[in-house]
Amino acid sequence: MHRLKTLLLLMLLLVGVPRLTLASDIAVVANADVPVNNLSLAELRKLVLGDRQFWRSDLRVSLLIRAPNARERNIVLNRICQMTEAQFRQYWIGKVFRAESPVGPKTVYSSDMAISMASTIPGSLTFVDAANVPKGLKVIRIEGFLPGERDYPLNKE
Amino acid sequence: MLRGGVTPMHGYPLDALTYMTLKPKKETPMRVRLGLACLLLAALPGTVGAQTSDAASQAELIKSLAARIEQLEKRIAELEAPGTLTRTSTNVTREVPAAAAAPLSPRAAIEAIHGEHGDPAGTDVQEYPSLKLAGFTDLNFSGTNQPGAKSGFTEGQFILHLNSALSRKVNFFGEMSFTARPDAGTGAPAVTGFNAEVERSIVRLDYNDYFKLSFGRYHTPINYWNTAYHHGQWLQTTVSRPEMIQFGGRLLPVHFVGALVEGAVPASGLNLHYNFGVGNGRGNVISRGGDAGDNNNNRAWLINTFVKPDALFGLQIGGSVYRDKVTPAAGLDFHEWITSAHVVWSKEDPEVIAEFANVRHTQFDRPSVVSNSQAWYTQVGYRLPLGPRLWKPYYRFEYIHIPRSDSVFRGIPTLAGSVVGLRYDLSTFTAIKFEYRSQRRAPGQPQINSGFVQTSFTF
Numbered sequence: 250m251h252r253l254k255t256l257l258l259l260m261l262l263l264v265g266v267p268r269l270t271l272a273s274d275i276a277v278v279a280n281a282d283v284p285v286n287n288l289s290l291a292e293l294r295k296l297v298l299g300d301r302q303f304w305r306s307d308l309r310v311s312l313l314i315r316a317p318n319a320r321e322r323n324i325v326l327n328r329i330c331q332m333t334e335a336q337f338r339q340y341w342i343g344k345v346f347r348a349e350s351p352v353g354p355k356t357v358y359s360s361d362m363a364i365s366m367a368s369t370i371p372g373s374l375t376f377v378d379a380a381n382v383p384k385g386l387k388v389i390r391i392e393g394f395l396p397g398e399r400d401y402p403l404n405k406e
Numbered sequence: 407m408l409r410g411g412v413t414p415m416h417g418y419p420l421d422a423l424t425y426m427t428l429k430p431k432k433e434t435p436m437r438v439r440l441g442l443a444c445l446l447l448a449a450l451p452g453t454v455g456a457q458t459s460d461a462a463s464q465a466e467l468i469k470s471l472a473a474r475i476e477q478l479e480k481r482i483a484e485l486e487a488p489g490t491l492t493r494t495s496t497n498v499t500r501e502v503p504a505a506a507a508a509p510l511s512p513r514a515a516i517e518a519i520h521g522e523h524g525d526p527a528g529t530d531v532q533e534y535p536s537l538k539l540a541g542f543t544d545l546n547f548s549g550t551n552q553p554g555a556k557s558g559f560t561e562g563q564f565i566l567h568l569n570s571a572l573s574r575k576v577n578f579f580g581e582m583s584f585t586a587r588p589d590a591g592t593g594a595p596a597v598t599g600f601n602a603e604v605e606r607s608i609v610r611l612d613y614n615d616y617f618k619l620s621f622g623r624y625h626t627p628i629n630y631w632n633t634a635y636h637h638g639q640w641l642q643t644t645v646s647r648p649e650m651i652q653f654g655g656r657l658l659p660v661h662f663v664g665a666l667v668e669g670a671v672p673a674s675g676l677n678l679h680y681n682f683g684v685g686n687g688r689g690n691v692i693s694r695g696g697d698a699g700d701n702n703n704n705r706a707w708l709i710n711t712f713v714k715p716d717a718l719f720g721l722q723i724g725g726s727v728y729r730d731k732v733t734p735a736a737g738l739d740f741h742e743w744i745t746s747a748h749v750v751w752s753k754e755d756p757e758v759i760a761e762f763a764n765v766r767h768t769q770f771d772r773p774s775v776v777s778n779s780q781a782w783y784t785q786v787g788y789r790l791p792l793g794p795r796l797w798k799p800y801y802r803f804e805y806i807h808i809p810r811s812d813s814v815f816r817g818i819p820t821l822a823g824s825v826v827g828l829r830y831d832l833s834t835f836t837a838i839k840f841e842y843r844s845q846r847r848a849p850g851q852p853q854i855n856s857g858f859v860q861t862s863f864t865f
Binding site for chain 1: 608
């Protein structure tokens with residue numbers, strides 16, 4: 250019985266370990282066809298706020314943002330948009346209502362979903378915990394920096 | 407995996423097992439795999455007996471098992487279909503397991519988020535047209551000391567906003583309003599309770615960020631408020647619009663019917679936006695656009711530009727010019743020349759909106775008769791940093807001056823007034839506003855004081 254308990258505890262720990270890993274920087278991940286490798290924070294803001302809607306004439310920006318309360322979304326709203334959740338929502342309702350954009354950002358519900366969709370939807374851009382970014386995916390430099398580098402603007406701090 | 411664990415000890419030909427275990431190479435949910443294994447085990451006792459029967463019945467059994475496996479594979483495929491994933495992903499906010507979020511086809515990916523009608527974001531897999539509907543409305547209570555006016559509740563405009571992608575680059579935007587009529591039920595036949603109006607109807611080609619071409623009925627883009635909030639009371643901080651751009655007002659043309667070219671260029675971080683429009687201009691009733699056609703052979707045109715500098719995020723500075731020939735009555739023509747400017751700080755701590763407009767009228771056959779009417783307002787709001795930042799006090803001062811020489815605007819009262827209020831966001835999409843107004847229409851006239859409570863929301 251004691252061995253069973255120990256075994257169960259061990260299993261629980263093993264399952265829990267990935268959840269306990271420390272949060273890392275937020276990577277800006279794009280579909281492979283996005284013709285940009287580096288963005289300034291101001292350019293990134295224009296993309297997130299729908300002020301820039303095209304990468305080029307034949308390629309629309311498709312913005313994928315995590316659902317409310319996700320750490321990635323909070324960092325995007327605080328650092329890039331300088332808005333609260335309510336302000337961000339009102340901003341996008343107004344943007345669509347003003348006919349400035351045909352649609353708001355798409356909501357994704359997990360990092361896996363964000364990665365999966367960013368790798369398949371042309372022109373898509375999303376925000377993912379850098380630790381979850383698989384190899385081979387296009388990560389955009391922000392102000393010349395990649396996640397993990399000093400002075401990266403979307404760092405974990 | 408199964409192939410290594412299960413040997414052909416029950417007399418199954420290896421081919422049948424190979425077929426069952428190797429054919430579905432893609433990841434299948436554990437539950438389904440367990441079900442398959444259980445089914446196989448349940449079928450085994452029967453097949454032991456079958457070992458003793460003749461080869462023909464064995465072959466038949468294998469055939470039926472293969473058919474069953476095929477059925478189950480179909481079921482797996484159904485379960486893994488995009489529609490199933492849609493329901494899972496949109497209804498559940500917790501993390502989707504990695505297996506469920508395995509690479510999807512572009513179509514499946516779009517449908518995973520937006521359902522089978524896709525999303526008008528411009529991917530080739532989308533279906534057209536894709537109509538989306540949203541709305542705004544408000545309810546008000548007001549009281550005033552104005553002689554003859556009554557206090558009470560009023561329904562605000564019921565607004566429907568339609569938005570439909572017609573192709574990868576062409577979109578339609580529409581706005582309809584339903585306004586309560588004070589004369590509802592009177593006359594023969596009885597007047598309806600609400601006036602329906604197409605406020606905006608725009609079809610637009612988005613070639614890129616620099617160039618967008620559209621046709622339709624717009625809110626004239628020569629005034630910030632007119633194009634920032636439209637009929638969405640919930641979007642604006644205050645209960646009412648500034649009087650210079652009031653719906654049904656005559657000072658500035660609220661609507662514009664025609665064509666518009668617009669876009670934005672980075673301009674070294676200044677982000678220069680532009681609108682250039684040609685349209686019918688004012689109708690015979692000058693508060694209305696020429697919906698059914700122009701009332702003269704001169705088109706109105708407008709240019710509107712503004713900058714939103716990267717270095718000062720939240721700041722917008724712009725100006726417009728508008729030129730038209732106004733014919734308020736047959737044989738009476740005026741040149742109209744409107745110049746306007748605005749400065750906006752759109753962040754809410756503080757929010758500042760200031761606008762100015764000058765309307766110059768020159769009589770066509772008497773060019774020496776010139777009049778200049780002016781209007782301006784300044785509004786300041788501040789979202790208080792208390793808790794979840796739900797309270798926002800605001801103040802606005804507005805001023806309108808109409809000279810006696812302006813015969814086009816005859817009857818429009820001058821105004822000097824203050825508005826002070828408090829907005830409280832009841833929820834993300836609902837606000838309640840308390841407002842006090844003090845206005846004087848002309849020097850020497852009594853001050854009119856009014857109180858308003860409004861709840862406005864989007865749906």
